[in-house]
Structure formats: structure tokens, C-alpha cells
Amino acid sequence: MDFKEIYCHNCKKILGRYNEKYFSDMKIAEIIKSNHASHIHEGHQIVVRRIARDS
Ligand SMILES: [Zn+2]
Numbered sequence: 304m305d306f307k308e309i310y311c312h313n314c315k316k317i318l319g320r321y322n323e324k325y326f327s328d329m330k331i332a333e334i335i336k337s338n339h340a341s342h343i344h345e346g347h348q349i350v351v352r353r354i355a356r357d358s
Contacts, residue, residue, distance in 0.1 A: 306354040307331055309339065313347035323353065 305323040309331065310316070318339050321331060331351055335343070342349055 304356050306356060308352045308354050309335060309349060310352055311339070311342050311347050311349050313345070314342065318342070318349070320354070 306320050307323050307326060308320045309318040311318055319334065321334070326334075328351070335349060335351075339349065
């Protein structure tokens with residue numbers, strides 16, 4: 304099972320982890336906009352990383 308992880312470089316924190324199967328890139332972008340907008344407003348660098356999990 305693969306995950307998409309929303310990570311903030313400035314906070315050095317994982318903001319959320321989502322099953323790739325159910326969350327498209329567009330959905331992830333929406334989540335960032337609606338749930339993590341405060342980071343964006345402060346100019347934080349948010350990246351989406353793909354995490355492959357064993358088993
Ligand atoms: Zn942040």
C-alpha cells in the first residue's frame with residue numbers, strides 16, 4: 304500500500320498521510336488548501352511525498 308505524505312519543510316512535520324488509492328493529487332491539493340492553509344499563508348514550503356510501505 305502506498306501513501307502520499309504531506310510534509311512541511313519549515314515545521315519539519317508531517318501534516319497528513321493519505322492512501323494513494325483513494326486520494327488523487329487533486330484531492331491532496333484540496334486538503335492542503337482547506338486544512339493546512341495557515342502554513343501556506345506563512346510562506347512555508349509544503350511538499351507531497353510518495354511513501355511506499357512494505358507488505
Ligand atoms: Zn509549516
